Structure formats: structure tokens, C-alpha cells
Amino acid sequence: xxxxxTQEQLEVGSVASKFLDQQLPITKxxxxxxxxxxxxTGLAIDEDVxxxxxxxxxxxxxxxxxLGGVGCGPVEEIMLFTELGRSLAPGPYVSTVIAGWVAxxxxxxxxxxxIFSGRRRAGLETGEFIVDGELGGLVVRFEGSVxxxxxxxxxxxxxxxxxxxxxxxxVLGPVIVQIDDALVNARAQLLVSAMELGISLAVLDMSVGxxxxxxxxxxxxxxxxxxxxxxxDMAIRxxxxxxxxxxxxxxxxxxxxxxVFQSAAAKSxxxxxxxxxxxxxxxxxxxxxxxxxxxxxxxxxxxxxxEFALGGEVAAVPALLAVDRHRFETLPARVEPWFSPxxxx
Numbered sequence: 001x002x003x004x005x006t007q008e009q010l011e012v013g014s015v016a017s018k019f020l021d022q023q024l025p026i027t028k029x030x031x032x033x034x035x036x037x038x039x040x041t042g043l044a045i046d047e048d049v050x051x052x053x054x055x056x057x058x059x060x061x062x063x064x065x066x067l068g069g070v071g072c073g074p075v076e077e078i079m080l081f082t083e084l085g086r087s088l089a090p091g092p093y094v095s096t097v098i099a100g101w102v103a104x105x106x107x108x109x110x111x112x113x114x115i116f117s118g119r120r121r122a123g124l125e126t127g128e129f130i131v132d133g134e135l136g137g138l139v140v141r142f143e144g145s146v147x148x149x150x151x152x153x154x155x156x157x158x159x160x161x162x163x164x165x166x167x168x169x170x171v172l173g174p175v176i177v178q179i180d181d182a183l184v185n186a187r188a189q190l191l192v193s194a195m196e197l198g199i200s201l202a203v204l205d206m207s208v209g210x211x212x213x214x215x216x217x218x219x220x221x222x223x224x225x226x227x228x229x230x231x232x233d234m235a236i237r238x239x240x241x242x243x244x245x246x247x248x249x250x251x252x253x254x255x256x257x258x259x260v261f262q263s264a265a266a267k268s269x270x271x272x273x274x275x276x277x278x279x280x281x282x283x284x285x286x287x288x289x290x291x292x293x294x295x296x297x298x299x300x301x302x303x304x305x306x307e308f309a310l311g312g313e314v315a316a317v318p319a320l321l322a323v324d325r326h327r328f329e330t331l332p333a334r335v336e337p338w339f340s341p342x343x344x345x
Contacts, residue, residue, distance in 0.1 A: 003250065005075070012061075012072070013079035019056070020087035023049045026295050029088055029164060037163035042134055044090040044164040054118030058093070059100050062187075067104040068112055074187055074249040078194040082242075085198025088302050090164040092132035094191045094309070095124035095140045099149050101184060102140075106177045111149075122149060123166075126308055130155065132166045139172060142310065145182040148175045162301035185310065186263035187252050192309045193245045193266040196274035199306070200238040203281035203299050207231050210285055221284075230280040237273035244269045264319035271313050274303040 024046065036044040053059070062077045063069025077097070084093055096115060099122035103112035114120040115138075123133030125141040133139050135155045141148045154171035208231055211222025221227050248262035278300035282289040289296040307313065 003246065005079075005246075009076055009079055012076045013083055015056070016058075016080050016083035017086070019052070020083055020089060023052070024087050024089055026088070026298070029090060029298070032090060033162075033164035036166065039157075043092075043132055043166045046090075049089075050091060050121070051118050053093075054116065057116075059096055059118065060104070060112075060116035062097070063100060063104045063112075063116075068109065068116060069100075069104060074190055074252045075246065077187075078190055078245055078249045081191045081194035082198040082201070085195030085302075085306075086202040087198070088164065088202075088298055092121050092123050094188065094195070095132065096121045096138075097191060098122070098124075098140045098147065098184070098188050099138055101187070102147055102149050102177050102179050106179055108177045111177065123152070124309065125172075126310070128169060129158070130168050130170045131305075131309070133168055133170060138176070139170075141172070142185055142188075145185065146178055146180045147184045147188075148178040150175055160305070162298075162305045164298075165302070165305045182260055183252060183255060186248075186260045189263045189267040189310055189316075190245060190249055190252060192306055193241070193248070193263075193270035196270035196303065196306050197238065197241045197245055199299050199303050200234070200241055200270070200273040200277045203277045203296070204231070204234045204238050206296065206299075207234060207281045207284040227284055230284055234277045234280055237277055241266075241270040241273040260319050261322070261325060264316035267310070268313055268316045268320065271307050275307060278303045 028046065029044070032044040032046060036042070057070040058080060060069035061072050061080060062074060063071075065071040081093070099120075100112055100115040103109075103115060111120070115122070120138055121134070122138035122140050124131045125139055130139055130152065133152050133155055135152055137152055139150050139152050141150060151173040152170050153173045155168045156170065157166065157168045160167035207227075208222065211227050211231060212220050214221045216224075222231065244262070245266040248259070248266040251259040251262045278296070282296045282300060285294065285296050288294050291297070
């Protein structure tokens with residue numbers, strides 16, 4: 001299979017990259033995260049950026065035009081969410097897009113319109129926690145192949161390792177809309193995988209740039225084996241993450257029998273890439289990389305939070321090791337000659 005991104009698909013990523021670079025510099029992200037951590041605001045969200053994201057059609061990007069969306073598909077969503085991950089964009093982008101899918105598909109047209117316009121947003125239930133939820137707002141909840149959208153009736157915030165990601169325990173109201181389709185979860189995994197891919201690419205660029213600019217013993221540190229080998233590993237992981245995520249996007253778009261497996265594989269590969277790349281990035285920056293003042297830590301913390309989205313890597317195991325995909329059999333073991341007399345004793 002030959003897969004080449006179209007100009008339109010590349011343009012989705014290019015437009016998102018330019019917009020986020022202008023509107024969400026790291027300094028702005030830090031300010032909103034500090035405000036959220038000090039409880040002066042609910043979530044670390046720039047409301048103007050959120051509104052303009054809606055105007056760009058991001059929340060309905062993967063929904064058909066007949067249902068009120070933009071009419072693109074999973075691959076275009078991957079291009080968008082890669083840039084959202086690269087810029088560490090705060091806010092419940094993943095779960096709000098999922099809620100839009102469910103609302104539009106089930107005929108809840110007014111709810112879908114409110115989500116696409118940015119008037120309503122949805123957090124995500126992950127284990128016992130609600131990620132980026134708001135009192136009175138929506139929350140997306142997965143139970144097996146069923147995806148539910150409910151309202152948050154009570155919310156008690158807890159400390160988050162990443163202040164730009166809100167974490168809370170809450171009480172949920174009755175189901176507003178729901179859909180029973182395993183591909184909804186598979187498609188959601190693609191969005192998280194794409195954000196992890198964006199993080200992997202961002203820290204790779206950060207390490208390469210630092211390796212060129214930083215000199216020791218009269219040479220760029222990127223010429224030293226320890227640094228350049230780590231950067232090479234980071235590039236390989238990023239390439240694998242990108243390839244698998246886009247490949248899974250094709251399967252989800254075609255609703256193939258392999259879609260759930262490929263999406264689970266994308267989540268597993270992308271999670272590993274993001275985690276290891278952010279660790280290597282800290283190492284490449286040396287002592288300064290371990291400080292709170294350096295941006296390397298921001299990417300490491302976000303990668304940690306995304307690891308556990310949609311159940312974490314463990315949730316991907318059933319799809320990856322399903323019996324209908326693998327043959328598990330016991331092969332006759334060869335008896336070593338020295339052991340044969342003991343068997344006959």
C-alpha cells in the first residue's frame with residue numbers, strides 16, 4: 001500500500017501550526033497553567049483561542065457536512081491533533097471532539113451544534129478521575145464499546161502533575177447521548193496518539209536545536225556520541241509513531257476489521273515514543289533540563305498525562321493480544337540429552 005498525504009491534509013496541519021504558534025506561545029501556556037494551579041480559574045484555557053478553534057471548524061472537523069461538520073476524516077484529525085500536541089495546547093480538545101461525534105451521529109443536532117461552536121465542551125473520564133471537566137459541563141465516558149456523554153453534577157478538583165491539565169473527582173448525571181460502536185474508542189485513541197506524536201516531534205526538534213547551539217570543548221554537543229545517539233533514537237521513535245498513527249487512521253476511515261487493532265497499536269507505539277523522547281530530551285539538555293524553569297519538563301508532564309488517557313497502555317493490550325489475531329499453542333519441547341536419564345529413573 002502506498003500512502004501519500006494530500007495537499008489538503010497537509011494544509012490542515014500547516015494552518016493549525018501557524019495559528020497555535022501565534023496564539024499559544026509557551027509563555028502564555030505557563031501563565032494559564034499557573035492561574036489554574038492557584039485556583040484563580042477553573043481550567044488552563046484561553047477562551048479566545050477556544051472560540052477561534054471553533055471558528056476554524058476544529059471540533060467538527062471529522063464530522064460529515066450533512067451532520068453539521070466540516071466533512072473531513074480521521075487522517076485530517078490526526079494532522080490537527082499532532083499540532084495540538086506539539087504546542088501543548090491546553091483544554092479538552094480530544095474529549096470535546098469525541099462528544100461532537102457522538103452527538104451528531106445520534107441525532108442530537110442542537111447539542112452537536114453547541115459543541116461545534118465552542119459553546120459547550122466535554123471532559124474525559126479516565127479511571128476514577130475526570131480530566132479537564134467543568135461543573136455543569138459535559139463528560140465523555142467509555143464502558144466497553146459504549147461511549148456515553150453525560151453532564152457533570154459535582155466536581156472536586158485534585159492536584160495534577162501537569163497544572164495545565166485539570167484533574168478532579170466528580171458525580172455524573174444521567175446519560176444525555178450514547179453510541180455503541182468500538183470504532184469510537186479506536187478513533188479517540190488516534191487523537192491521543194496524534195498528540196503524543198506531536199510531543200515526540202517537538203522535543204526532537206528541541207534536542208536537535210540545543211545540540212547545535214550548545215558547545216562544549218569547542219564543539220557542538222550534538223557531535224558527541226551520547227547526545228547524537230539519543231537524538232537518532234528520538235527520530236526513529238517519532239517516525240514509527242507517525243507511520244503507525246496514520247496507518248491506523250486509514251483503517252478507521254475505512255472501518256476495516258483491522259481498525260481496532262491498528263488504533264491500539266498506534267496508542268502503544270505513540271505512548272512509548274512520547275515518554276522516552278521527553279526523557280531523552282531532558283537528558284540532552286543536562287542540568288538545566290531538570291529545572292522547573294525549562295520547557296523540557298512541560299512536555300514530559302504532558303506526556304505522562306496522555307499516557308493514561310483512555311485507560312493507558314494497559315487498555316490497548318486486549319486488542320493487541322486478541323485470540324482472533326494470534327495463534328497461541330504449546331509446542332513439544334526438545335528433551336536435552338543430559339535430562340533423559342532423570343526422566344527414566
